[in-house]
Each structure stands twice: as C-alpha cells, then as structure tokens.
Amino acid sequence: MMKEITAVSLFTGAGGMDIGFERAGVKTVFANELMKEAAETYNANHPGNVMVNDDINNVIDKLEEFRGVDFVFGGPPCQGFSVAGKMDPDDERSKLIFTFLDVVEKVQPKAFVMENVKALGILEKWEPIRKKYLERAQSMGYSCIPIILNATEYGVSQKRERVFFIGIKGNGDPFFEYHMRDLIEQQKQKAPIVKELLQSLGRAGTEMNPDTCTAKITFATRPIMRKSPYAGMYFNGQGRPIDIDGYANTLPASMGGNKTPFIDEEYLYGEAESDWVVEYHKGLLDGTIIPEFKDAPNRLRRITINEAARIQSFPDNYVFCGNKGKIYTQIGNAVPCKLAEVVAKAVIKYMQTEM
Structure with a gap:
C-alpha cells in the first residue's frame, strides 16, 4: 500500500491546479490564496479547512509544520511576465516566483511544480530571471527544468501555452528532462473542438447554461483586418470571436465585460450553415460590406461562466463564489x-520509477 501523497498549494486561486493534482492522487494539506472570492470558491469545493485566505508573506513562517510533504505546487500571478502586461521585472508580482521558492526552502518537499506564462519560459528578456530561479532551485538541492506545454495537446480546448518549472530534490539524473518530457508526452490527448465541448450544455439562458455576460457586441468602425476571421479587430473591445470548429484562444482573467470572447450560437447549435463572423469578415475583405458602428446580430453572444469553466476543464458541478465579474476572473x-x-x-x- 502506497502512502498518501501530500501537497502544499500556493497561489491557489479557484483550485484548478488542485483538481488536477487530486485526480493524480495528491491530497492538499494546506492551500493559500489572497483573493477572498477565490478562497471561498476553493472552500465550497474542498471542505477540508486547509485554505488560508491571506497574503503569502503573512503565512510563510507557519509553514514549518508541513516540512517534508511530497509537493509544493502553484501558479504565482504572472502579470509581471505576461506579454499582455507591461512585462516589468520590478512589478511586485514578478517577485512572487521567488516567494514560491522561499516556501519550497522552508517546506523541503520531494518535488515542486510552478506554473507561469510561456514568456517566462522562453523570452530572452526573462533569461536573467529564469537563470536566477534555476540557480536558486539548484542551490537548494533541486534539479529543475522549465517545460512549455500547449493545453490543446492535452485534452483542453484552448490554445493556452504555459511553462511548468518542475523541480525534484536530490535528483542526479542527467536525463531528467528527457524522461520528464517523455512521461508528459505519453499522455497526449487531442482536445475536442469547442463545438463538441459546448453543445451539450445547451443554449445560453437554459437551465444548465445560465446567460451570465450581457456585455453588448458592437462593430468597430475602423476594423483592423487579419487573414483569419478570428484574429482581426473588427469588433469593439478585446473580446474576440471564438472559432468553434477549432480551439478558443487563452481565456483572459479580464472576462466578464466586453473582453469576454463570443460565439455564433446559431452555428454552434447547427441552425446556421456557417459562422456569421466568417461571412462578415469575407464581406469586409471584398468590399461588399461597409463597416458602421452598430450592434452585432443576436446570434453572436458572449460565452457564459459555465462555458468558460468547461473550456478551462473544470468539472461541470464546480461551485464558483463571488459576483459574475469575480467568477470570470477566477476561471x-x-x-x-x-x-x-x-x-x-x-x-x-x-x-x-526513476528515483
């Protein structure tokens, strides 16, 4: 009988990472999250009183008691490194990846997994920070590698690329990275297209899929065109149309208003032969449609909370707390x-197998 695998979860949010680790057989013995609503969401779905809703700097000294757990895992806020943000290394949030290592040093787990934006894993701009991070992990006795993964290759219908820093204590394996990549790639699984993923939820406004985002969709009078109908900016706001015959772009934490992506509902439920957005894009390109400022047709609508949660691979029965905007942010x-x-x-x- 194998002993229970235990973990400390940091920057826990609504608990997406915890669900994944739980499915892999890991029990979280301590979780920490600053955002009140996200901590409430975690408690609503994990009633074990392990969540501490506080700033990580206030709890770090109390973590001695968890010394020797199997894992420390978490995804520190990434806005400081994000290409979408200001990419400021002095952003307080950028320092939290080192706070994560402070916890690892205190707790001395057998392994740690830290998730962050892809930029931290590859951009030259972050090379010094990456180097400092890996050297610090090594000085603490952990061999550590960054691995970049695209969620669509692992069953998630979203083009979300992220870096995972994986550290293992006292590991002298010269082929560590090779073995780890192999073990991850063995689990490759093509994600369903968005249409297949969402259809069974039913229309927005029905029982399983309440309509949760009322932000209007309006046309840009000066569209910025791209080859793909899903890439240009010919609607106002940052919410873009989703190609339901493919995968959603990364769902942003700023969803809830006009930054919420949208879909053609009639096309999703097979009532229309083609996506309205594709036809509109074609018309703009060939000059048969003149852009004007007006509302988009009703068949275009923002994705709901339940749809966003499904795209992030949360279980359908997961309970989210807080107002709509806060829930979209958590997702x-x-x-x-x-x-x-x-x-x-x-x-x-x-x-x-290797240790």
Missing part, C-alpha cells in the same frame, strides 16, 4: 485542470 486565472493533472501524473511516475 481565466486558473491553470486548466486537465493540464495540471498531466504534469502531476508525470512527476509522480518519474519519482516512482
């Missing part, structure tokens, strides 16, 4: 559950 901020599960399973298997 956008989360690590897709299925992606976290893949990484957790790979690390556990590595520790069982």
